[in-house]
Amino acid sequence: MSEQLSWRAPRALARLLTAIENGAPEALAQVQTLYRQTAHRAHIVGITGVPGGGKSTLVAALTRALREQSRTVAVLSVDPSSPFTRGAILGDRIRMRGISGDPGVFIRSLASRSAPGGIAAATADMVTALDAAGFDVIFVETVGAGQDDVAIARLAETVVVVEAPGLGDDIQAIKAGLIEIADILVVNKADLPDAQRTAQNLAAALALGFETQGHHGPSLASSPQAGAPSGRAGWRVPVLLTSAAHDQGVAALIDALQQHRAWLETSEEGKHRRLRQAEAEIRARLYAQLMRAALAHIEHGALERWAAQCAQHRAHPEEAARALLQAILPKLCSSST
């Protein structure tokens, strides 16, 4: 046995994360072993929502509060890569100044490296490594998400969607696919005007969605207090007001996080959800493996030749894709990629 993976040995952990991020084969083998050894130890919390809504500030405030309860915290913060240069500026640490330097807190920034869905492809495996290292809570902050960046729902046990007042009208709130994945909705910047109205609009939007699914309506906290999630069958998505920059409403949010986890662990729905997430993760990896295998087998230059045809509308891209697939199918089946 060499050095064990632990939050007390951050350097080894940091290097393992790098190796995972870069797809090093030994690291991927190790992470598979870790995955089988670590089952739902840490509470994995996704933090997503509009750009600039205060996600990082909120994570910092939550982390401070959790440290007061002596719970160890890891933060994975994803920021977008430039699709042109592949470079990135990862700035989430700026908001986390107050929590750095505490050995019970580990912060890692990562670039999306153009993975769709708001979280980098390696995020799930990095979370596994952090879980195995023994952190009590793992926050995954996604890139300031648009409406269909919902990959976080595959990974997190509890998804917190952060909105802020003055960013759009109620129509936008209803349209946002994001709030459909929320287990907890937070209206941050409650110190700004209109926060109450934003919270009410969100609660109304939630109620619409919930009616069609036959659930109860949401509970709306009129002050920065948790709307108590109730009911045995379903989970009532609480709408909470916070002011992360002023440490307001944070305790109520921590309560809601803990209640959601307790609910997951005791309800049938919690079990179903883990199944659905596992299935979605397999699908995502199957897709990635197929793409990799396909691209490795496609005859050199064939894709480019089809592109030239399609660019002039002499062939349809669907036809091109089908032809390319047909050419490689025999090779795919006989290879062990």
Added chain:
Amino acid sequence: MVLCMRPLRILIAKPGLDGHDRGAKIIARALRDAGMEVIYTGLRQTPEMIAEAALQEDVDAVGLSILSGAHNTLLPRVVEALRARGLGDIPVFAGGIIPEEDVPFLKAHGITEVFGPGTPLETIVHFIETHTPRRARPEPSAT
């Protein structure tokens, strides 16, 4: 997977109480545009915070921007804090208002290179690209 093609990861930090952040932001942007992943920590970082961030983020290099005049005390302390964590192999670049006569002292204390006002960004990018070995990292073993 072509490992040598991974982007360089660079930490850009402002040590001490100095609030001049234009230079740091310009450098961060230039490195991003050159394809690097830049972790920007923002203002008022202690040497300990900088070294801790370098460790957690597992960066290839640290860049320090300082215009306050406190470079002779702060910059060597960052290098010490890195060495104390076993990160002495990470190159440390510095820029800002640093008089020519202080540069030999800083280099003797572990700063790889110093870039003053007016240095063309291409010069800085090129230097970092060519003086940042993608460190050989022994993978933590699985057993």
